[in-house]
Each structure stands twice: as structure tokens, then as C-alpha cells.
Amino acid sequence: MVGFDDNGLTYNIYICGVGGQGIIKTSMVIGEASISDEINVSMSEIHGMSQRGGVVSTELKIGDVHSSIIPNGDADILLAFEPVEAVRALNKVNKNTYIIFNTSPIIPSTIFVNNQRYPNLDDIILELENSSDFVFPIAAEKIALDAGHILSLNMVMLGAACAVDSFPISKDAIVESMKNNLPEKSIDINFNAFNQGFESIV
């Protein structure tokens, strides 16, 4: 199947960010779209205490798989909703992984008490480019606001992921899955966000 990696079997998407950014919802949209495209999918979600400012990550393995955790270095796409979280997930990345990340930082509230500092964006990009040849920073927050609401940020990110050539699920299936998973009243904003996210990579 087009887009599947060397062994032709699986396509791995690692999604990460901070609680409240809509990461689980995004993963649900991809997973259900995968089912309607008749491709097997397995997903792991870790969101312990995510509402309390913690890290959220999901792993989607699409294809002939049983497990739901992506082996080190085997992600085809790393979709990071927050810059530092992209760097934190580098163990999942290889030279050919598409790293798509939102450039707006969410500074951990404990940074002052723990006497840490938030790295600057250029250093983050450099760090990511040392790991992969396909790094795509996108101003997802701005795009989401332009689309009509900050909460459509996750659909900006999804749109960008969809624009990757190797992405294994049809755009039609994704759009249909968005309709099934997102509130009707915000669907136009979300489609708008999705399309602008898609354009930001193409």
C-alpha cells in the first residue's frame, strides 16, 4: 500500500503535546478514518493527570499490527502540538520521519520553582533537524485563530499531517471522520483550520 514503510506493513504516527490541546480527539479522527478506509489500526493513549498541565501522547500504528506502542525510531510522522514536546519525542524519530510541530510554546508553570529555562525556538528547530531531514514548523496557533477559534489548533495539525505524501489514509475518510467526531456548530471552523493546515505543508 502506498505510503507504508520499508516492510510495507505499518505506518506509525506519534502525537504529543500538553493536556487540553485536543490530541486524543485528533487521534480518534485518524483512527476512525483508518477503519472506514478498511485499514487496521491500533492506538495507545497516555493521559494520566493531563488536565493538570501534564504531557499527553498518543501512538497510532496503522496496518498489520497487534501492539500500540511505536518502537524507538519508527515513527513515520511526529505530530507535536508544542515545541518542547517535539524534542522530548525524538527517540521515536529517524532521518525520514516527518516532524510537524506547532511553534507556540506552552511554558511549564513549574519552570520558575524548578529553576529551569525554556529553550529558544531556533535551538529547538536545530535540535529537530539534527534528527530528521523533514522538519516542518507551523504557526498552528495563528492559523487556528485565523480559522475562527484557537481550539481548532488540533485540526490545523491534522491537516498538516494529511498533507504528507505518505499519509496512508484518504483525505475523504478524514473529512468524514471529522464530521462524526466534532461538534456540528464548530465544524466549519474546523474544516477551515484543517484546510489551512493542509496548505501550510503543501
Add this chain to the structure above:
Amino acid sequence: MDINDIIMGKPGEKLFMLGNEAAVRAVIESGISVAATYPGTPSSEIGDILSKVAKDAGIYFEFSVNEKVAMEVAAAASLSGVRSFAFMKHVGLNVASDSFISIPYVTVNGGMVILSADDPSMFSSQNEQDNRHYARLANVPLLEPSNPQEIKDYMKLAFELSEKYNIPIIVRTTTRVSHMRGVVELDECSKKDTANKKGRFEKNPSQYVPVPVNSMRMHKELVEKMADINEFTNNSELNKFYYKNDEVFNFSFNNELGIISSGSSFNYAYDVINDLNLDVPILKLGFTYPFPDDIVLNFIKDLDKVLIAEEVDPIMESEVLRIVGRNNLNVEVKGKLDESLPMTYEYNQDILQNAISTILNLNLPDKKVRTADMELPNRPPTLCPGCPHRSTYYAVKKAIKNLNIDEKDVIFPSDIGCYTLGIESPYKTVDLVLAMGASVGSSCGFSKATNQKIMSFLGDSTFFHSGIPPLINAVHNNHKFVLTVLDNRITAMTGGQPNPGLPLDGMGNEAPQISIEEIAHACGVDFVETVNPEVLKKTVSVYEKAIKHDGVAVVVSRHPCTLIQKRSSKRAKIQIDSKKCVKCNECIGEFACPAIYKNKGEVLIDQSLCVKCAVCVQLCENKAIASRM
């Protein structure tokens, strides 16, 4: 997926279901009448969903006061002839264990399934105990599903087996199975008239009352029954063989290496063998206790080596070693005991691949994986902006300071809940955690064993769960400490479930609410005060009195969880006047609300995080922080 699809989904439909959602579908398809739990991750979503769909599905569901009660509710339902379901996180079964272990003695009637959700790698738990031991401890059959589809299929089979053998069945999941989403194909739901039906308890004291004369007989019967069930496990379809990526119907293999695996570990093993296209057969065990000796013996007898992949303890590995010893086999058993695999934490594909590659001398090329060179700020979970626990902790520490007590001389026994996050700087109000309710019991011990001040904390739900007997103990035995019940009007940590302190039950019906203060009084506590932690001065002064009290003092610190009860957005904005701010750092360093931050030396409020609780306004001695319209 819509939550209603869990009830309304048609047979043959394929849904992208969470393991915990599949468990709910399983009980609906099985036509159960009664379900009970105490919330605990990674099983919490089962209760969250049941609380929404139980009525429509014809199921009685309750959030019981604790896991032991949940177990007893389900056992009584089963003895009355209807199907029942008790589910809990792994440590919940410790709480329930006293009753649980008697259930196979007294037997069950309607199918009774207990789902134990273990938490290898402790994503949200105090330990990573392996509850497969409980099957052995209690003489109860155990099934280990590997994915959401299997959770549904195994649970349905478990209800049938439970009825066939009159014994409760444990379905053991782990975080990666409960929190895995996968494709689940739905089956027919049980006909409506089987669900929602009332049973009838037929008296039979010689069967249901394990006084010694009866329990002597019961234990023997149980052991015999398990021998019968062992016949079944040796022929169970849940135990499958995989070879060259396909399910096969061979029973023995003449290979260098074979793998025996269960649960999540099977998934990793399968994917490794598949990805590397290895000539390694896998025996996947779904029905793991009583251990299917015959199947295992056939599988391993012609192998050179067998790798046992299981999380967390080497339980199957010990069983395999027993079979090897008894049958004088010449098979090398690899696993945790010979350090081929780690003894702690959950597995993944990389861990299994390393072990397999070492055993087979595969010399795989090193994966070029790099981690970041730069140092990353960590992102620990923190008390939310506007969290009432933060204000309580701040007030407690203020009171200690005002009384000139050295904080080092104060012990803070704590408990299980969001407030355990008080372990972090700058609060440091968590010195000991053992288990639910242990804040109170350990305070009793500290009170007699030391001369230190003791200020312990537990949440409203935890108080009802297991805080009351130790409080009675404290009063009766003349202990001395200040117990704070952090009453945020919800079971917050697990996602916001009701508890007996609320006027609402697990199915959304109105319910009598139980007063914490009245319970404390009834336990004989003579100092019971209630504070709103967002009124700082009053709270501090109550704590000063409580600390001076000679005996047990209970302070109920009551304010709704900020995630549950959103505040009015019309409240005035909180801002910091930089001219008045003397950079004393009290708000940022001592109160440490995530909404207050420092930029280029200036203290600022992040308006997107601030919920306008205005506690910082009260604590700023220079009046630099104020509400402004």
C-alpha cells in the same frame, strides 16, 4: 464514536473502541443486571461510561464507597441469580480482597466477572503489583486479553464460564490494554428481558456461610472445581498458536526458539516476529489460570529454548519451569528469572526485540536513534490554577509559621488524590503515602511514636472510602493530630466521579448526601471546623486553633474542584501593579499558582490561565495584586 454507539451499535458494526469501552459493550452484550466499582485509573472510564449508559442498558450501576463494597454488591447480585460485574484498578483489589477471597468458597450463581486493571510502569499508581497472583491466592480462573476486541470476547466467555462452574472469573487487563484503542466488531446485545431483571436469593446457609465446618468442605470443593476447570483451559480456544504471522493449529514445534506470552506482551512479541520475519512460533495464552500445562508441555517439548514474555512478575515463567522440571525436559527457559527480560516496568517492542535478538544472536544493526542534546524543562502535573488544595496548603504552612513551629518538626501524612501533588515544591506537604485512607491510620502511629506535630490530608472521596474507621481509632485511642478533609465536592483525580458527599449517585439520580462534619462528630471528634480555603485569613486562623487543640482536630476545607465548577467569567481581572510589587516572590515562590509567572524580573499574571479565585490578592502583603474591572 458517540458514547451511545456503545449501546446502540448493531451486530457486525466495527467501532474504534477503547479497551474500557469494549468492557462496557461486553457487559451489555452479556445482559448483566448489576455493576459496581470504585473509580481508579486505568479502569476509570468503564465507570464513567456506565454511569451514562447504564439506565438505557437496563443495568443497575453504582460508584460504591470503596472496592470492597463494590465486590460485595456484585457478589450478592450474583448469588441472587443475576449477572454482575465488579471492576477496579489493581490496588483496588487489595481493598476488596477480604471479601473477594471468600466468594469462590461460597460460590456464585449468576455469572460474576471481576475486571482488575493493572498498571505496569505505574502511570497513575503507587505500585505495579501483578494481580495475577490473586487468581492463585483465591483459587479463581483468570483471563488475560491483549486488546479491546479480546476484552469484549473474553468477558463474554467469562460470564458463561462463571455460570457453568459457579465461580467468579478475573479478567486481568493492564494500562496498555485498557487504554488501547482498536477495531472492535460488535455482536448481538442480550435480549432486554435478561437485563434489568431482579433475581431471588434462595437461602442455603451451608453453602453461603463459611463457618469452619462449612469452609472445610468448601475449600476441598473449590480445589476439585479448579481441577475440572484446568481440563477446560487445556482445551480453551483462548490459547492460540501463531507461526509465520498466522494462527496455526499445530501443537508442537521443533524450533530453536518459541515464545509463550499473554496480554500486552503478546502484542509486542507478535510485532517483533512479524517485522523481522523470524522462524519463531508463539503460544498466546489467554486463559492463564489454572495454567494449561498440557498445551504448554506440547509446545515446549521439542524446542531448544522458550522465552516467556509477561508483565510484571515471572508467574508463567515459574509455571513453565515447573513443567520443565516435572517432565525432565531439556528446554532452556528464558525470561525474567535469567535476566533475559527486565523484572520491572511494562514491556514494549524494543525490549522484546532486544531479548529475542540476544537469544538468537541476530546481530541486528543498531537503530540510529538520538535523543535531544538540549536540556528540556520538565512538565510535571501540577495543581491547577484556582485549585482549592493549593490555598489549603498555603494556609496550613502560614499557620505553622505564625505559631513559630519549625516545618521540619511537622509530619504531613497524606493520601491518594490530586492533593498528592503537594509533594512538589514549594508545598512539600506530603511526607508519607501508603494507600487509600492511610493518612489517618499513619497519623495515629506518628502521634504515639513521635513528639512531632502531625497534620494529615485526605480528600472527600478518600475519607468515605477508608478514612472513617481510623478516625474512630484516633479518638478512641487518644491520638493527637490535625486531619484536613480536602472536600472538593468530587472524586477529582480519576476524572470527576460523584461520591457519598454529593447529592447525586452513579446513575445521575438524586441521592442523600452524607455530611463529613456529622461523621467526624459522631466519631467523637470534639474539634470540627469547616473553612473555605479561598478565604485565606479565616482559614489560617482556624488552622492555628486546630494545631493548638489537644486531641484529634478535623478541618473540612471545602471548595469545589476548579475543573468541575467553572467560575463566572464576569469576575474582575486579577492584575499586578508593578509599582507596588516589591518582588518578594511570595505569590510566585510560596503560593506558586501556574497563572503567575515572571518575565524579565517582572511578576505577571497569565490571563488565559487565571480563574480569578483571588487568593493571590489576599496573600500579597503589599497590595500589589488586585481585582480590576
